[in-house]
Amino acid sequence: MKQITAPFTQSIVESLTAGDTVLITGTIYTARDAAHKRLCEAIAEGRPLPFDLRDAVIYYVGPTPPQPGQVIGAAGPTTSGRMDAYAPTLMEHGLRGMIGKGERTQAVVDSMKKHTAVYLAATGGAGALLSHCILESETIAYEDLGTEAIRRLTVKDFPATVVIDCQGNNLYETAPAAYSRRKV
Amino acid sequence: MREIAWNTIRDTVASLAVRANTVLDAKVEEAIRQARKTEESPVGLSILDQLLENGRIARETATPICQDTGLAVVFVTIGQEVHVTGGSLEAAIHAGVAKGYTEGYLRKSVVRDPLDRVNTGDNTPAIIHYRIVPGEELTLTVAPKGIGSENMSRIFMLKPSQGLAGIRQAVLDTVEAAGSNACPPLVIGVGVGGNFEKCAELAKEALLRPIGQHAQDPSWAKIEEDLLKAVNDLGIGPQGFGGRTTALWLAIETYPTHIGGMPVAVNINCHVARHESATL
Secondary structure (H helix, E strand, O other): OEEEEEOOOHHHHHOOOOOOEEEEEEEEEEOOHHHHHHHHHHHHOOOOOOOOOOOOEEEOOOOOOOOOOOOOOOOOOOEHHHHOOOHHHHHHOOOOEEEEEOOOOHHHHHHHHHHOOEEEEOOOOOHHHHHOOEEEEEEEEOHHHHHHOEEEEEEEEEEEEEEEOOOOOEHHHHOHHHHOOOOO | OEEEEHHHHHHHHHHHHHHHHHOOOHHHHHHHHHHHHHOOOHHHHHHHHHHHHHHHHHHHHOOOOOOOOOEEEEEEEEEOOEEEEOOOHHHHHHHHHHHHHHHOOOOOOOEOOOOOOOEOOOOOOOEEEEEEEOOOOEEEEEEEEOHHHHOOOEEEEEOHHHHHHHHHHHHHHHHHHHOOOOOOOEEEEEEEEEOHHHHHHHHHHHOOOOOOOOOOOHHHHHHHHHHHHHHHOOOOOHHHOOOOOOEEEEEEEEEEEOOOOEEEEEEEEOOOOOOEEEEO
16 A cells, blocks of 8 residues: 655656555645535636645545534545536646546546546545544635535545546446456 | 324434434444455455444444435324324424434535525425324434435336336446446345336335345345346446445335336435434
């Protein structure tokens, strides 16, 4: 298992191959549907963004509220495909990594290859487990969106699997074939 | 005539919502342990272990099993001799959802309008299904449902000539299209018969049946068994990383239908398969 740090540099992304399991330590940002819409609107209108997208890693998550004494509530990945309409724009502006779960469109994969970005999956449905890897959480933008607000997270040994690497190799396409017994 | 107080219903719904979201069903846990015995993929095995560990952490810390604590789907079976006092049954259910999701630190995932998308702030309204039966009991089942798996669910208006092969194709196509999106290993509810909305409701009800309990009709029980095997032969595996365990369970509910139709609904659920019931 590889240990990597976030934000991701180009060389970190280039060192990752689909199928690698990694532990991520460092700073990542949360954003899902509504936050992506606002980020892209800000870019289209030339307004400043709430955080620096260069080399940034976005985690597609809408956590549950923390109980007293907790940093964050359950915080597993949401389905990435809903962010496909926005992800290429963010990669054009420096986004280097995405963490979520589920398939991506070809347009996203093409953009990842062009901009040297990586897509990782965290275990969907393991929200309680993953919350323990989040040491700090601070809401930095769009607080009115509640769970969809943008948070800056400090993570330690956050487990993820490289699904699509910057060459365009896709674990979701290659892995199930090895176990398929489907009769055509 | 039996009277049941409004606030008793509210408090029951609230505690069912919290319990459903924080305590992994014992039968799901057992199904995951069974799946470990047949899973051949090392990555698949590690995912199954993570889900068991996640269930333990959730239970011990009262943290939701998954951050998507869902739309609150509530099934109500009310005896016609029951009289609700102090307010309406429907208002009590919505108030219970608001209370459970607020006091239980659950996520508020409901927007008031599909286009303006402003969050209602308390996860209301619930989606409520009523059944009126003889007697003086009230049974409430709270089944919170995440949208990742709901988005991958499908309805097929098949022709009668398509028969069992058509049902099989509908299920396999739906699971294959769901792929990794719906967080496999899945629990799959299938509704066959009725009409457009009835088959969807049947599929949802199929998700309420305890895991391990087949349909009473032996021929449908056999179809359930065969379809589950066919789904697991797809090789999608835990989280879509390949493996033997694409689904933990598949249940089918049926209903009479029209001479000219065979509606089939496939309601995909993730492993969490939340539902908690109480009878008042």
